[in-house]
Amino acid sequence: MKEKVLIIGGSAGMGLATAQQLIKEGFHVIISGGNENRLKTQAKELGNDCEFRVIDAKNTPDLRNLFFSLSGLKHIVVTISVRANASGIAQTEELDAKQAFERFWTSYNVLHFAPEFLNRNGSVTLISGSSAKTPLKGYGVWGTLHGSINSLVKQAAIDIAPIRVNAISPGGIGLRPDRQLVEHKGQAEDIAKMIVAVITNRATTASIIDVDGGERQGTWSG
Numbered sequence: 001m002k003e004k005v006l007i008i009g010g011s012a013g014m015g016l017a018t019a020q021q022l023i024k025e026g027f028h029v030i031i032s033g034g035n036e037n038r039l040k041t042q043a044k045e046l047g048n049d050c051e052f053r054v055i056d057a058k059n060t061p062d063l064r065n066l067f068f069s070l071s072g073l074k075h076i077v078v079t080i081s082v083r084a085n086a087s088g089i090a091q092t093e094e095l096d097a098k099q100a101f102e103r104f105w106t107s108y109n110v111l112h113f114a115p116e117f118l119n120r121n122g123s124v125t126l127i128s129g130s131s132a133k134t135p136l137k138g139y140g141v142w143g144t145l146h147g148s149i150n151s152l153v154k155q156a157a158i159d160i161a162p163i164r165v166n167a168i169s170p171g172g173i174g175l176r177p178d179r180q181l182v183e184h185k186g187q188a189e190d191i192a193k194m195i196v197a198v199i200t201n202r203a204t205t206a207s208i209i210d211v212d213g214g215e216r217q218g219t220w221s222g
């Protein structure tokens with residue numbers, strides 16, 4: 001029987017790339033997102049080992065209902081994005097900062113519900129970001145959000161053990177190769193490969209794994 005993986009945010013970007021990789025590796029995936037047409041199209045392309053669910057993951061009752069509707073889940077990956085008018089702390093109003101933090105609360109709720117719905121040998125993988133480790137003017141809200149997600153991972157890995165909890169910390173995927181130490185321009189597929197590695201490595205938990213071309217070292221800013 002194939003292991004089931006729910007990807008919250010699986011219809012685009014890193015989530016979609018992860019679905020593609022996981023199916024290649026023999027998993028069954030459920031991709032979720034808000035846009036039904038996009039989900040339908042992607043699920044059709046991904047084939048028989050993919051189903052889809054329409055959901056606004058920011059809505060807690062919807063999220064809980066999604067878990068209720070799925071049986072035998074082994075792993076969850078959270079790759080949702082939020083659109084928020086957030087930049088530096090001095091420039092960002094509370095409401096905009098709170099909007100950015102919707103990603104934190106969705107991640108929190110997934111971890112909160114995980115012991116009830118997830119196989120005890122399963123895992124939850126979140127997305128953080130290199131701005132947590134390299135504070136940067138104009139990115140204060142995002143850096144704080146990513147730092148909060150890193151702390152959430154470390155704490156939840158203890159609180160919901162033996163379920164494993166990890167995060168991948170990307171740099172600016174395809175955006176800022178000038179900040180990175182490698183010539184390779186990072187892609188969603190690079191993140192996806194690491195998510196698959198984390199899901200399949202049963203000794204990995206409480207880990208924040210950098211896939212950022214060395215961006216967090218901040219050598220470009222000096």
Ligand SMILES: NC(=O)c1ccc[n+]([C@@H]2O[C@H](COP(=O)([O-])OP(=O)(O)OC[C@H]3O[C@@H](n4cnc5c(N)ncnc54)[C@H](OP(=O)(O)O)[C@@H]3O)[C@@H](O)[C@H]2O)c1
Pocket residue numbers: 008009010011012013014015032033034035036038055056057058079080081082103127128129130169170171172173174175188
């Ligand atoms: N790209 C980078 O360089 C970078 C660096 C560090 C961190 N990150 C973070 O990594 C995450 C993934 O990035 P990405 O580039 O792969 O994002 P993306 O291409 O925008 O894909 C986001 C996915 O999440 C879904 N989604 C958004 N809001 C949702 C909601 N409320 N409920 C359910 N699904 C939702 C989207 O589908 P619908 O639109 O249909 O809902 C889509 O499937 C983001 O949080 C981003 O901030 C990105």
